[in-house]
Amino acid sequence: MRNLSLSVAAVLGAVCLVEAYRRRRRRTRDDDDDNDDGCGDEDEESESDMPSHVKRLLHKEDRRRQSKRHLAMKKPLYDNIEMYSPDDVLLCTISIKKAEWYLKRNLGRWKEEYKALQLLFDPKAKPKDENTYNTTHKKNACVVCGDSKDFMRHYIVPYCYRQLFPTKYKTHMPHDIVILCSQCHLQCEQHTQIRQKELDQSLRKDPKTLHPRINNHALHKVRSSALALYKRRDQLPQKKVEEYERIVMNHFGLDDETRGISKDVLEEATTMETSGVNKDFIPSADLIVSTLANNPSSIETFVFEWRDFFVDTMQPRFLPVGWNVRSPVHI
Numbered sequence: 291m292r293n294l295s296l297s298v299a300a301v302l303g304a305v306c307l308v309e310a311y312r313r314r315r316r317r318t319r320d321d322d323d324d325n326d327d328g329c330g331d332e333d334e335e336s337e338s339d340m341p342s343h344v345k346r347l348l349h350k351e352d353r354r355r356q357s358k359r360h361l362a363m364k365k366p367l368y369d370n371i372e373m374y375s376p377d378d379v380l381l382c383t384i385s386i387k388k389a390e391w392y393l394k395r396n397l398g399r400w401k402e403e404y405k406a407l408q409l410l411f412d413p414k415a416k417p418k419d420e421n422t423y424n425t426t427h428k429k430n431a432c433v434v435c436g437d438s439k440d441f442m443r444h445y446i447v448p449y450c451y452r453q454l455f456p457t458k459y460k461t462h463m464p465h466d467i468v469i470l471c472s473q474c475h476l477q478c479e480q481h482t483q484i485r486q487k488e489l490d491q492s493l494r495k496d497p498k499t500l501h502p503r504i505n506n507h508a509l510h511k512v513r514s515s516a517l518a519l520y521k522r523r524d525q526l527p528q529k530k531v532e533e534y535e536r537i538v539m540n541h542f543g544l545d546d547e548t549r550g551i552s553k554d555v556l557e558e559a560t561t562m563e564t565s566g567v568n569k570d571f572i573p574s575a576d577l578i579v580s581t582l583a584n585n586p587s588s589i590e591t592f593v594f595e596w597r598d599f600f601v602d603t604m605q606p607r608f609l610p611v612g613w614n615v616r617s618p619v620h621i
């Protein structure tokens with residue numbers, strides 16, 4: 291847990307550092323505006339003065355901002371349309387899209403002015419009194435800090451695992467999809483990735499299954515020898531030139547009678563693929579979910595642990611009414 295806190299602190303520290311530089315840059319620009327000659331090249335000059343590690347952070351931060359704009363939801367997650375049974379029992383809240391689905395099939399009608407839908411058939415299951423989550427109105431705001439800008443959908447059980455669950459654990463189960471703002475999302479992702487790595491390490495018994503591709507050391511040697519000959523043959527001692535030539539020639543089946551290595555062969559060697567698909571590779575999500583073996587009790591424990599983890603690490607203060615770490619994990 292201490293390592294986890296340290297690495298989150300490091301990321302946040304980096305963001306603060308970048309922000310400090312940005313503020314300084316803005317101040318410099320504001321000062322210069324009075325004497326602006328219209329060339330507008332101050333930005334590049336000030337960035338070139340920065341230490342390289344700050345430049346790297348700055349570019350990383352720019353990429354994060356761009357992806358934030360891309361990932362931020364364009365529409366609210368919750369439309370909070372109340373859905374009633376024919377005998378006026380509030381069943382749940384649904385989206386406009388879902389309401390239109392019922393209307394189109396003549397399975398429901400508007401009850402109030404587009405705020406509630408009444409089903410025209412008796413649903414199989416009615417909500418249990420203790421489960422208020424499905425009927426409560428939910429805010430389109432970050433469940434951690436309450437911010438309602440640039441929010442995005444967050445899967446409490448990471449999507450890569452959830453998508454491998456049996457259907458009943460992932461359809462009509464909105465409980466473990468919540469809203470986070472971009473800042474809280476970034477923090478949560480940092481925590482989550484560390485836990486995912488720890489899980490993988492604790493379950494992966496065979497290191498041969500770790501990488502999707504494996505390096506062919508012999509081919510790698512041929513390529514690096516060719517690269518050395520191609521780029522800096524003149525700077526190499528004669529002994530090294532002969533050694534590298536021998537490696538490349540052996541690979542292509544050339545001998546001294548073919549009068550050495552042509553430029554085409556050398557170019558081909560420098561671009562050759564030196565890794566291949568690892569047939570033993572097991573993706574992390576597959577490995578972790580396979581240990582649950584579709585066992586209901588194991589899946590339930592797994593989901594509960596992720597919910598506990600989310601609450602412990604993010605300490606959300608604005609979870610919807612009825613959200614509960616021990617809420618049922620399937621329909």
Ligand SMILES: [Zn+2]
Pocket residue numbers: 432433434435436437470471472473474475
């Ligand atoms: Zn937030």
